[in-house]
Amino acid sequence: MDAEAARALIHSPASLERVGRDPQALRRAVRQGELRRLHRGRYVRADDWSAMRPEDQHLLEVLAVEPARRGGDVVASHESAAVLHGLPLYRRRPRGVHVSGPRTRGVVSAPGLVLRHEVEVARVDRTQVGGIPCTTLQRTVYDLIRTTPRETAVAAADAALRLVAWSEAERSYSLIVAEQWRQELLARIARSSGRRGIRQARWVAAFADGRAHLxxxxxxxxxxxxxxxxxxxxxxxxxxxxxxxxxxxxxxxxxxxxxxxxxxxxxxxxxxxxxxxxxxxxxxxxxxxxxxxxxxxxxxxxxxxxxxxxxxxxxxxxxxxxxxxxx
Incomplete structure (x- = not known):
C-alpha cells in the first residue's frame, strides 16, 4: 500500500461527522471497537485495520502522526521510513513512529506514540516519500540493519537491493547496479566504526541479495x-x-x-x-x-x-x- 491509498483510509472527526458521527457517537464507536484511534483526531475503521498487513498498519500510524509536525528538521526514520519506502518489516511490529533529528522541536505527539532518535540527519540523507519527510532508502537500510534482528535486517536489505537493481519492465536484475549500491552502503558502515550494531550491519550488507522476491x-x-x-x-x-x-x-x-x-x-x-x-x-x-x-x-x-x-x-x-x- 502506498501513502496515497493509506491516506484514503484515515478519517478525521469532521469527515466522520459528515456521515453522521457526532463527538459522542465517535467516542462510542471507538469503545465498541468499530473505529480505531490512530492519533489525536485521526481514526481508521476497525475492519480496514484488521485486513491490513502489519507494514500497512504502521504506514497509517506514520501518516496519522505527520499532521502534528510544525516545521523543524525532524524526519521519519528506521521502521517508519521503511514502510514509506515499501520495505518489509519481517517479524517486526514497531512500538511507535520513529523520528530522527538533532532536536524534537516541531513534533507533537501523545506519550509513547513517537520514538525519538536525537541524531543529526545530513541533508543528503533526507528525502520525501508520499509528501512525508523521511530518511533516504540507503540511510533507512543502514539504520535498520544496525538496530533490528537479523531476520528483519536481511529481508529489508534484500528488498532495498531489489528496488534499486530490478527492472520490472525488462524482468532483469542488474548485478552492477546492486553492487554499486552495496559498496556505497558498506562505505557508510565503515565510516561508522564503533557504533552499535555495526558488526551485524557489515555482515548483512555483504550478504544481501535483491534477487530474493519475498x-x-x-x-x-x-x-x-x-x-x-x-x-x-x-x-x-x-x-x-x-x-x-x-x-x-x-x-x-x-x-x-x-x-x-x-x-x-x-x-x-x-x-x-x-x-x-x-x-x-x-x-x-x-x-x-x-x-x-x-x-x-x-x-x-x-x-x-x-x-x-x-x-x-x-x-x-x-x-x-x-x-x-x-x-
Missing amino acids: PGESVSRLYLDDLGFAAPRLQVPFEGPGGRRYEIDFGLDDVDAWGEFDGEGKYFDPTMLRGQTSREVFIREKEREDWIRGRSRRSFVRWGSPHITSAEALRRRLADFHIAPRR
Whole structure:
C-alpha cells in the first residue's frame, strides 16, 4: 500500500461527522471497537485495520502522526521510513513512529506514540516519500540493519537491493547496479566504526541479495547459511515445455537439489492469482515441479512460513527429504 491509498483510509472527526458521527457517537464507536484511534483526531475503521498487513498498519500510524509536525528538521526514520519506502518489516511490529533529528522541536505527539532518535540527519540523507519527510532508502537500510534482528535486517536489505537493481519492465536484475549500491552502503558502515550494531550491519550488507522476491525467501537464505549449505543460486532459469521459462527460487547445488519457498499469497492473493483460481495455480505448480524434477533428475523440496520459524525448523523440513549440508 502506498501513502496515497493509506491516506484514503484515515478519517478525521469532521469527515466522520459528515456521515453522521457526532463527538459522542465517535467516542462510542471507538469503545465498541468499530473505529480505531490512530492519533489525536485521526481514526481508521476497525475492519480496514484488521485486513491490513502489519507494514500497512504502521504506514497509517506514520501518516496519522505527520499532521502534528510544525516545521523543524525532524524526519521519519528506521521502521517508519521503511514502510514509506515499501520495505518489509519481517517479524517486526514497531512500538511507535520513529523520528530522527538533532532536536524534537516541531513534533507533537501523545506519550509513547513517537520514538525519538536525537541524531543529526545530513541533508543528503533526507528525502520525501508520499509528501512525508523521511530518511533516504540507503540511510533507512543502514539504520535498520544496525538496530533490528537479523531476520528483519536481511529481508529489508534484500528488498532495498531489489528496488534499486530490478527492472520490472525488462524482468532483469542488474548485478552492477546492486553492487554499486552495496559498496556505497558498506562505505557508510565503515565510516561508522564503533557504533552499535555495526558488526551485524557489515555482515548483512555483504550478504544481501535483491534477487530474493519475498521476505520468506530472504529468511530462507539466512537459515540455509546458518545450517552450513553453500550459497544457493537464486531465481535459477530453467527451460520449460514449449520454450516456456521457469524460475526456481533456490539452486542448492552443493546437495544437487532445488528449493522453493511457497508464500501463501501465491494461492490466495487475488493480485497474485491474476484471474486464476487457487486450484488452477496449484495444478500449474504441480506440472511445473514435475517437469523440473523429471528433466533435471534432482530432488525438489518446497517449504512455507511454518518451516522458517527458525533455522532448526528449516533443517527438519529439508531432512524429511533427505537433504542436509555436506560441510
